[in-house]
Amino acid sequence: MSGFITGAGNYLPILMEGVVLTLVVTLFSVVLSTVLGFAWAIMMWSRIPLLAGFARTFITVIRGIPIIVQLFYIYFVMPDIGLNLTAVQAGIIGLGIAYSAYQAENFRAGIEAIDRGQIEAAHSIGMTDGLVMRRVIMPQAVRIVLPPFGNTIIMMLKDSSLVSTITVAELTRQGQLIAASTFDNMTVFTLVALIYLALSLPLTFLTRHLERRYSQS
Amino acid sequence: MISVQDIRKSFGTFEVIKGVSFEVDKGEVVCIIGPSGSGKSTILRCINGLETYDSGAITVEGTKVDPADRSIAKLRTQVSMVFQRFNLFPHRSAIENVMEGPVYVKGMKRAEARDLAASLLEKVGLAGKYDSFPGQLSGGQQHRVAIARALAMQPRAILFDEPTSALDPELVGEVLSVMRDVAAEGMTMVVVTHEMGFARAVADRVLFLESGTIVEQGPPQDILRNPQHPRTQDFLHRVIHPMD
Numbered sequence: 001m002s003g004f005i006t007g008a009g010n011y012l013p014i015l016m017e018g019v020v021l022t023l024v025v026t027l028f029s030v031v032l033s034t035v036l037g038f039a040w041a042i043m044m045w046s047r048i049p050l051l052a053g054f055a056r057t058f059i060t061v062i063r064g065i066p067i068i069v070q071l072f073y074i075y076f077v078m079p080d081i082g083l084n085l086t087a088v089q090a091g092i093i094g095l096g097i098a099y100s101a102y103q104a105e106n107f108r109a110g111i112e113a114i115d116r117g118q119i120e121a122a123h124s125i126g127m128t129d130g131l132v133m134r135r136v137i138m139p140q141a142v143r144i145v146l147p148p149f150g151n152t153i154i155m156m157l158k159d160s161s162l163v164s165t166i167t168v169a170e171l172t173r174q175g176q177l178i179a180a181s182t183f184d185n186m187t188v189f190t191l192v193a194l195i196y197l198a199l200s201l202p203l204t205f206l207t208r209h210l211e212r213r214y215s216q217s
Numbered sequence: 218m219i220s221v222q223d224i225r226k227s228f229g230t231f232e233v234i235k236g237v238s239f240e241v242d243k244g245e246v247v248c249i250i251g252p253s254g255s256g257k258s259t260i261l262r263c264i265n266g267l268e269t270y271d272s273g274a275i276t277v278e279g280t281k282v283d284p285a286d287r288s289i290a291k292l293r294t295q296v297s298m299v300f301q302r303f304n305l306f307p308h309r310s311a312i313e314n315v316m317e318g319p320v321y322v323k324g325m326k327r328a329e330a331r332d333l334a335a336s337l338l339e340k341v342g343l344a345g346k347y348d349s350f351p352g353q354l355s356g357g358q359q360h361r362v363a364i365a366r367a368l369a370m371q372p373r374a375i376l377f378d379e380p381t382s383a384l385d386p387e388l389v390g391e392v393l394s395v396m397r398d399v400a401a402e403g404m405t406m407v408v409v410t411h412e413m414g415f416a417r418a419v420a421d422r423v424l425f426l427e428s429g430t431i432v433e434q435g436p437p438q439d440i441l442r443n444p445q446h447p448r449t450q451d452f453l454h455r456v457i458h459p460m461d
Binding site for chain 1: 265266267290291293294297298300302304305306308317318322323363366367370
């Protein structure tokens with residue numbers, strides 16, 4: 001136990017550098033996946049065959065490929081066609097695109113949960129599609145979408161560890177490096193696990209709170 | 218002001234409207250009656266551009282109703298619709314439901330829209346219910362909010378799609394009396410209804426529709442009291458004496 005505490009004192013400063021990158025990758029990939037996912041959902045909702053077909057195909061392809069392979073593709077293959085990204089950029093883009101497929105399904109479910117009659121009523125008082133989306137669909141869909149959105153953020157936080165495979169020195173990668181040089185696997189990976197848990201618990205509680213709040217009404 | 222000329226529409230291979238023509242003059246109340254599946258609601262939805270039609274033409278004050286054209290949104294501000302299932306916005310209070318169109322479609326100032334909405338809710342007998350949400354209102358009350366919402370657009374005409382068929386019988390009267398008041402103020406109305414009493418009292422003209430064609434039309438006293446066509450006679454008999 002005392003070995004764990006002294007070890008923790010030595011390793012934590014280095015692991016915290018990893019935490020910063022973990023949070024950066026998570027935050028930006030959440031934003032990217034949300035924006036992209038919303039775009040796919042709108043394209044599918046538009047019922048314009050070309051847009052809807054593109055979105056659906058994109059989602060199917062993305063969901064059928066492991067995230068780690070997508071990351072390798074963006075980081076190792078893209079330079080061959082002249083697109084050089086830093087590891088962090090590649091990680092954010094890869095994770096953001098991969099998760100946009102799941103976000104899109106979530107958003108689509110929220111949009112489609114709104115009764116068609118309301119949309120017709122909104123049209124019948126002269127609202128355009130944009131206004132219908134903003135005034136009728138979005139305010140109601142947000143309540144439906146928020147709890148699963150919280151779960152997605154938790155999953156993205158944990159899956160940000162995948163970018164360690166393309167050399168991003170985030171939490172998991174820092175842990176691996178320390179463990180490899182100190183052989184203190186027990187202390188290092190216990191710390192890494194505890195830090196992930198500490199980061200995700202507030203999100204878990206927030207999601208549960210949202211679920212309870214919105215299931216009442 | 219509303220002109221329907223020989224419109225046809227099919228769902229797949231099934232032709233629901235087989236060449237229907239009629240005109241509605243300004244201030245006129247036209248009731249469309251007929252068995253379910255006869256195409257009554259579909260015609261109404263075509264007039265509001267919620268449904269496309271395959272051939273023929275619908276014009277409102279000379280402007281063609283084309284659901285695919287940008288002009289449709291503007292046209293809908295002139296022809297409002299009240300739905301069978303009311304279709305209020307459940308996340309907004311009664312008064313917000315009524316204000317929504319004036320504020321966001323017509324760009325009216327909120328204070329002004331609020332005054333307008335309050336006066337309309339008062340008119341439909343809901344003066345104390347401004348801040349109630351649709352879920353807290355009875356079916357009849359929700360329906361009257363929906364009528365106020367349609368009136369708030371200050372439309373040239375209002376279309377009513379089976380306005381009472383989703384209501385409990387004891388709530389039908391309150392909705393019909395509001396509609397009668399609206400008609401008395403000279404509003405142009407097209408009403409798809411099963412309420413023969415309402416048609417008799419308020420309609421200027423009744424159209425009997427069956428299998429996508431107008432079988433018979435005329436003043437309510439002629440159509441409802443003394444129908445000429447055997448199919449109209451049969452339908453009215455079944456509506457008035459359902460147990461026979």
